[in-house]
Amino acid sequence: MASDHTRSAILAAAERLYADRGFGDVTLRDIVAEANVNLAAVNYHFGSKDELIAELFVTRSIATNRERLRELKAAEEAGGGRAPIEVILRALVGPTLRGCLGPENQRSTAARFMIRASIESVPPIRRIKNREIDHLRKFAGAMRRALPDRNEVDIYWGLNFALAMAHHTIRESERLTKLSDGQCDLDDVEDVVARVVSVATMALTAGRTESKASSKVAAR
Amino acid sequence: MASDHTRSAILAAAERLYADRGFGDVTLRDIVAEANVNLAAVNYHFGSKDELIAELFVTRSIATNRERLRELKAAEEAGGGRAPIEVILRALVGPTLRGCLGPENQRSTAARFMIRASIESVPPIRRIKNREIDHLRKFAGAMRRALPDRNEVDIYWGLNFALAMAHHTIRESERLTKLSDGQCDLDDVEDVVARVVSVATMALTAGRTESKASSKVAAR
DNA sequence: GATAGTTTCATACAACTGTTTGAATTGCAA
DNA sequence: TTGCAATTCAAACAGTTGTATGAAACTATC
The missing domain is CATH 1.10.357.10 (Tetracycline Repressor, domain 2)
Known part of the structure; x- marks a missing residue:
């Protein structure tokens, strides 16, 4: 099961940021800030950037x-x-x-x-x-x-x-x-x-x- | 005047490395190593990467x-x-x-x-x-x-x-x-x-x- | 050959990167 | 409640990056 909430919040935030500012200068920290989740959540849910x-x-x-x-x-x-x-x-x-x-x-x-x-x-x-x-x-x-x-x-x-x-x-x-x-x-x-x-x-x-x-x- | 040697060695090395490996993973240190010049030479001759x-x-x-x-x-x-x-x-x-x-x-x-x-x-x-x-x-x-x-x-x-x-x-x-x-x-x-x-x-x-x-x- | 200007060099800097850790918290089943 | 797993969190890690510094080496001019 799992709440999935964090996972999809990251996906949405990442898509939005990448769309707006490109892959070049969007860091994991930008993404987790936008998604209001912890930095480690990305690696926990996806493995890597x-x-x-x-x-x-x-x-x-x-x-x-x-x-x-x-x-x-x-x-x-x-x-x-x-x-x-x-x-x-x-x-x-x-x-x-x-x-x-x-x-x-x-x-x-x-x-x-x-x-x-x-x-x-x-x-x-x-x-x-x-x-x-x-x-x-x-x-x-x-x-x-x-x-x-x-x-x-x-x-x-x-x-x-x-x-x-x-x-x-x-x-x-x-x-x-x-x-x-x-x-x-x-x-x-x-x-x-x-x-x-x-x-x-x-x-x-x-x-x-x-x-x-x-x-x-x-x-x- | 100036010897120009270092300058063109950097240009040549950079072009070669970028051509082969892309901009993504070629660092200034790679370039100066390939060109056999000092790290600071790039900033001295070109201002920035x-x-x-x-x-x-x-x-x-x-x-x-x-x-x-x-x-x-x-x-x-x-x-x-x-x-x-x-x-x-x-x-x-x-x-x-x-x-x-x-x-x-x-x-x-x-x-x-x-x-x-x-x-x-x-x-x-x-x-x-x-x-x-x-x-x-x-x-x-x-x-x-x-x-x-x-x-x-x-x-x-x-x-x-x-x-x-x-x-x-x-x-x-x-x-x-x-x-x-x-x-x-x-x-x-x-x-x-x-x-x-x-x-x-x-x-x-x-x-x-x-x-x-x-x-x-x-x-x- | 002293001087002034240019160029090189080793080294340090400061910031940022993705990733890991281990402890806290949560949620759920028994 | 108790126990166990899944999740979250703050913090640190280890490495890399481009750039700056100040002294040393060189070059050419007088």
């Missing part, structure tokens, strides 16, 4: 991955084992974008925490991200089924670029807002999703064997 | 930015004030990609350092990156001239996506290699550049007013 961070990140990231797979599975079942590429890409980048973007004032601590996690990259989080490959393979498989004529290398590049646009937009959302003088509306998440999906789809469906020769425009 | 990191990053990053602008200017002059969008994008992402990618065994310390700087994000480097907006505005301007019919918001999104693909590919090059079982050849830098430019160009030139309505495929 890194395991606390890992638990925070894992919780949020399996939630996102589950949603991703749910959408993917639903799409493939609806299409008899083969889903349109746009829908696959939407399942890939949608949950991540929805989990991190949206109106700033109503942005959850979880969302702000995940943004931090994608900007700063501390060891415990990096370790978890490295295990994400198997998850991505499932999407690569679905994409291959959706575009059987496409060669495998192009599939991987398309997957890479889709993730690139989503993650970079999250990481650099502030800069994009500033650069565009607020014209790019990062709060309209569905529009962002649509843009990413649209470009990634084009990348994956434009003229065959786009690899070397044909696209080498204007070589210097 | 952060200023040392900043100097390293600034040096490399103004080199890249200068090359970018050189290519941009050359292209616009050759086209009488208006360059093809592909060439502008190539000037934007080419120097960065060429500076970080390429055959791993012959990759310079500078390149490996810049990869680190794009993965981990320490305060002194973040501060410098934030001042990069003026530089990007020049590219936004050139892109607007190249695509006068395109609305401004789409230009910014295209710029954002181009940078996204370049930076993400650098940051996650290892993962892409692993995911594709080595099929994606990150050593062929010009192919990578061509792919990024090709996709970004499509993003910027595909069907007008691609914003909301038309691209909202398969809304959930």
